[in-house]
Amino acid sequence: MAAPATRAQFKTYCLRKLGFPVIDINVDDDQVEDRIDDALQYFQDYHFDGTEKIYMKHRVTAEDIARGWIYVPDAVTFVTRVLPFDDSNSSVNMFDLRYQLRLHDLYDFTSVSYVSYEITMQHIATLNLLFSGQPQFRFNRKQDKMYLDIDWVRDIEEGEYFVIECYRKMAPDTFTARGTANVSSSSNTVVGTGTTFSGDFVEGDYVTINSETRRIVRITSDSEMEIAGPYDASANGQTMTISGNSQVWNDRTLKKYATALIKKQWGENLKKFGGIQMPGGVTLNGKEIWDEAVEEISKIEEDMEIYNVLPPEIMIG
Numbered sequence: 001m002a003a004p005a006t007r008a009q010f011k012t013y014c015l016r017k018l019g020f021p022v023i024d025i026n027v028d029d030d031q032v033e034d035r036i037d038d039a040l041q042y043f044q045d046y047h048f049d050g051t052e053k054i055y056m057k058h059r060v061t062a063e064d065i066a067r068g069w070i071y072v073p074d075a076v077t078f079v080t081r082v083l084p085f086d087d088s089n090s091s092v093n094m095f096d097l098r099y100q101l102r103l104h105d106l107y108d109f110t111s112v113s114y115v116s117y118e119i120t121m122q123h124i125a126t127l128n129l130l131f132s133g134q135p136q137f138r139f140n141r142k143q144d145k146m147y148l149d150i151d152w153v154r155d156i157e158e159g160e161y162f163v164i165e166c167y168r169k170m171a172p173d174t175f176t177a178r179g180t181a182n183v184s185s186s187s188n189t190v191v192g193t194g195t196t197f198s199g200d201f202v203e204g205d206y207v208t209i210n211s212e213t214r215r216i217v218r219i220t221s222d223s224e225m226e227i228a229g230p231y232d233a234s235a236n237g238q239t240m241t242i243s244g245n246s247q248v249w250n251d252r253t254l255k256k257y258a259t260a261l262i263k264k265q266w267g268e269n270l271k272k273f274g275g276i277q278m279p280g281g282v283t284l285n286g287k288e289i290w291d292e293a294v295e296e297i298s299k300i301e302e303d304m305e306i307y308n309v310l311p312p313e314i315m316i317g
Contacts, residue, residue: 004255005246007173011036014259018266027266035265039258042301044077044169047308049251051077051167056203059218060160065152069145071221074199075168079139079146083163135162144199144222168202172248177201177240179223181209183231192223193237200242201225208241253308257300264293 004010011032018025044050056076064070072079136149146164150156177200179192190209201207205216207227214227248254270286 004249006249007036010249010255010258013255014262017255017259018263025262025266026269027262031265031269032262035261036258039254039261040172042257042304043248043251043254046301046304047251047253049308050170050248050254052170054166054168054202054204056164056166057161057218058164058203060156060158060162061220062158063221065156065158068152069147070164071219072139072144072146072164072166073168073202073219074141074144075171075202076166077141077169078167079137080165080167082135082137082146082148083165170248171242171244172246173244174241175200175244177207177242179240180237181240182236183209183238184234185230185232186234188217188226188228188230189220190225190227205242208243209238210235253300253304257297257304260293260296260300264290264297267291267293 002013004013014036015025015032040050058064058070138147138149139145156162179194182191182193190207199222201216201219203216203219206213207216209231210233212231214229214231216225217228218226220226267286267288267290270284271290272286273284274287276284
């Protein structure tokens with residue numbers, strides 16, 4: 001399979017690239033799986049095709065206000081900005097300045113120049129930035145929390161929404177989420193049991209429980225989320241699956257990088273028996289395989305940082 005679409009096909013591709021089944025690859029199956037996980041993690045951290053830019057909306061709860069931070073799923077790797085959650089961008093009011101400008105000056109976009117309108121809008125935006133400013137936040141992906149440096153009592157109320165611009169990891173395969181879930185035919189809430197599960201999810205994902213698929217509307221906590229419409233039947237202790245993007249497995253850089261990591265592991269295993277002569281006069285030379293793999297890995301990582309890494313500004317919050 002030249003274009004792998006599943007993890008199993010990807011693993012077979014990498015081993016064939018190293019010479020299997022013509023030659024024996026002295027790497028344990030668990031070691032191969034570990035190296036594929038390492039390659040995926042590096043790919044999701046540094047390659048622009050390993051992440052997806054999304055916008056997550058969040059409805060503020062009393063719990064958020066009390067603790068001063070927002071739960072962010074583990075699938076989110078970077079948060080780039082928080083869109084202001086005031087009504088300065090709303091123009092539903094007939095007395096709003098932008099509404100009046102459009103009504104009297106730009107009603108047909110031909111009678112007057114739009115230059116003055118654009119300058120006025122920039123002036124309003126500058127005033128809004130001066131007096132309201134952008135919400136300041138702190139986020140570390142290892143905490144699954146986003147702290148907003150605002151006056152939670154004065155600046156926001158329970159039930160209001162704000163939007164988070166962020167990047168999430170691309171999941172390559174349909175997989176079973178952590179923990180199990182309880183669902184009810186009379187409720188839109190999914191409650192996790194045992195291990196927390198929602199670190200695998202991002203709002204807008206589709207989760208399948210008991211052969212029924214629903215869209216995630218809101219993630220309340222690390223063990224509870226709201227879905228679009230209740231399930232047809234109530235059930236407890238159900239497994240949950242999430243559909244991934246199988247095209248990730250066919251990424252050229254990921255295939256090269258995973259193959260090089262497996263090759264390094266192969267050389268690492270054989271180095272322990274360097275110089276030992278096998279039946280037939282063959283001598284094991286794991287050091288040479290290891291050296292070749294290290295050079296290949298270094299070149300792949302260098303190319304990824306030069307050509308494929310996301311812009312550095314997403315790291316600045």
